Amino acid sequence: MNKLVIISIGPASSVQDGGRPGAQRYGLVPSGAMDRLALAAANTLVGNAPFTAAVEVGPFGAKFTTRGAAVRVALTGAPRNADIAGRAVAPDTSATLADGETLTLGFARGGAFSYLAIEGGIAGEPMFGSLAVNARAGLGSPYPRPLQAGDELPAKAASGAAERRIELPAATDAPIRIVWGPQDDEFTDETKKLFVDSEWKISATSDRMGYRLEGPTLKHLHGHNIVSDGTVNGSLQVPGNGQPIVLMPDRGTSGGYPKIATVISADLGRLTQIPAGHAFRFRAVSMAEAQAEARKFAELLRTLPDRLRAIESVDLNIDALHDANVAGHAVSAVDAGTWHAVSMADIAGPD
Amino acid sequence: MAATLPPPRLLPSGDSAITVEFSRNIDDAANRRVLALDRALAAQPIAGVTETVPTYRSLLVHYDPVQIGFDKLGGRILALAQLPVPATTKARRWRIPVVYGGEHGIDLEDVAKTLNTTPEEIVARHVAGDYRVAMIGFTPGWSYLSGLADSLHMPRRQNPRLLTPAGTISIGGVQTGVQCLAGPSGWHLLGRTAVRTYQLHRDPIFLLEPGDNVTFTPVDAKTFAEQDRAAEAGEFIAEQIAS
Numbered sequence: 001m002n003k004l005v006i007i008s009i010g011p012a013s014s015v016q017d018g019g020r021p022g023a024q025r026y027g028l029v030p031s032g033a034m035d036r037l038a039l040a041a042a043n044t045l046v047g048n049a050p051f052t053a054a055v056e057v058g059p060f061g062a063k064f065t066t067r068g069a070a071v072r073v074a075l076t077g078a079p080r081n082a083d084i085a086g087r088a089v090a091p092d093t094s095a096t097l098a099d100g101e102t103l104t105l106g107f108a109r110g111g112a113f114s115y116l117a118i119e120g121g122i123a124g125e126p127m128f129g130s131l132a133v134n135a136r137a138g139l140g141s142p143y144p145r146p147l148q149a150g151d152e153l154p155a156k157a158a159s160g161a162a163e164r165r166i167e168l169p170a171a172t173d174a175p176i177r178i179v180w181g182p183q184d185d186e187f188t189d190e191t192k193k194l195f196v197d198s199e200w201k202i203s204a205t206s207d208r209m210g211y212r213l214e215g216p217t218l219k220h221l222h223g224h225n226i227v228s229d230g231t232v233n234g235s236l237q238v239p240g241n242g243q244p245i246v247l248m249p250d251r252g253t254s255g256g257y258p259k260i261a262t263v264i265s266a267d268l269g270r271l272t273q274i275p276a277g278h279a280f281r282f283r284a285v286s287m288a289e290a291q292a293e294a295r296k297f298a299e300l301l302r303t304l305p306d307r308l309r310a311i312e313s314v315d316l317n318i319d320a321l322h323d324a325n326v327a328g329h330a331v332s333a334v335d336a337g338t339w340h341a342v343s344m345a346d347i348a349g350p351d
Numbered sequence: 352m353a354a355t356l357p358p359p360r361l362l363p364s365g366d367s368a369i370t371v372e373f374s375r376n377i378d379d380a381a382n383r384r385v386l387a388l389d390r391a392l393a394a395q396p397i398a399g400v401t402e403t404v405p406t407y408r409s410l411l412v413h414y415d416p417v418q419i420g421f422d423k424l425g426g427r428i429l430a431l432a433q434l435p436v437p438a439t440t441k442a443r444r445w446r447i448p449v450v451y452g453g454e455h456g457i458d459l460e461d462v463a464k465t466l467n468t469t470p471e472e473i474v475a476r477h478v479a480g481d482y483r484v485a486m487i488g489f490t491p492g493w494s495y496l497s498g499l500a501d502s503l504h505m506p507r508r509q510n511p512r513l514l515t516p517a518g519t520i521s522i523g524g525v526q527t528g529v530q531c532l533a534g535p536s537g538w539h540l541l542g543r544t545a546v547r548t549y550q551l552h553r554d555p556i557f558l559l560e561p562g563d564n565v566t567f568t569p570v571d572a573k574t575f576a577e578q579d580r581a582a583e584a585g586e587f588i589a590e591q592i593a594s
Contacts, residue, residue, distance in 0.1 A: 021413070024404045025389075026549065026557040028491045127551065136532065137491045138551060182362035182370040227377050228488060228495075230404040230411025232368045254406055254488030262365030265416075290366035291416040298417045 010060020018051025078111025120156030492531030492549030511537030
């Protein structure tokens, strides 16, 4: 069997896909990719269904090599230097490793998670229809834990299809949108105003379970204990210290802290890519706006194949980009002004 | 015609889930309504609803906003929540063996001291209980049971433990629980069971359902060890008994 072999990889890297919804009533959280758009884009580049399993690469660098045959891959998500045997790989493109060649990924430069999709997907044994790693529950395939050096991912031989790039909507640092609730009545109007009027930073002690936020202290109206109820991706729970935590795909399915607000689903992937220490804001929107954005996001996911482009037309740009990267400038192929050179290298280790 | 039931509160949990809240407190009547709504949604599925998560006092309804909007779904949930709650349901009943005290239940002595009684009396009270799975949450298979005797209510520990063993049977506040995986807990550890409420490569993977009835039966450490080996090999250990 052909393989993509991991030579080295940092913590917080794991096989992820669309996750395994359906068993939250038994305490099993769905897990799945932190940035669903980036996962879907990577898979689209190599002709896979959008939520096929791929490698979610954390903020550190990684090296992969092929054994047995050429393997075609695509890289999306957090910008980072990447090359195959010295040939630059631009963000949001596909590329092919000849048998024995090495793909080297640098640190994330702004952002946190990149997605490495493999043409044909990753061969594994799905549990509840998913290969996504959930180490606490002993789930995930080929390995029920974060990836480490020496791991081998069974892969199909490259088809030889022409390489592609994908044109994604321009990155933005607009405020992260929220809808209030379910427990915003546990806070005064002044506290809610403080929440949306303040700058927040993502703490270095964040991981796939939750992103801790640093900012003003949010005071509870009736104490910080509520009777446990269900959580969702993007729940903004406020524990006793008044510093909110955004719950992420490896969250507990229930929690006993009041949830002041919920990040809208269309903005959650963008939030997962905000580097630790970088200031950002929230903006409250109506349910109607949040659901209109959710429908737009679903349409974007559905029409990703329309955004594929031939790669020849950008060859020069890729070279220019690579030269700039080698020279040490933090350059993004998406929008050089948007991403910040703050590294997430310090975020917490494996789950 | 039955009196109209008070409607639950529809609380938005983002754009893809509604928290249907029947009470702010741990409340047996509210939990029965949660479970009744959960069954009603299973019996009369609403297009766009993807998953439901019962808790003590609320039902979290996940849905796809491409298929159905908040207002329309909320209206249909309110209508279902008006259906009468069945007085009795054909819930399953399980008997779960527990080894109490000693190394398996390191807080039993302290619980007895705090409640001014003997460890034997604590075990007797816990075994006498007739419990219902009010919710399963936090981590896979962690089953929160309602029905704990008033005489066993006590506040949670000041300092939660970061690691408690798989199979722990514990009490906290007005609740008792069956914990499946090793993990953090702020509850008082009374004992352990060999029963795996969550076990991969077994059919079913999840043993207990929200709404199931549970009683406990004491076993000695030797029996626990034997049961633990059998459970590892895929046996249920928990016995299903006639209601």
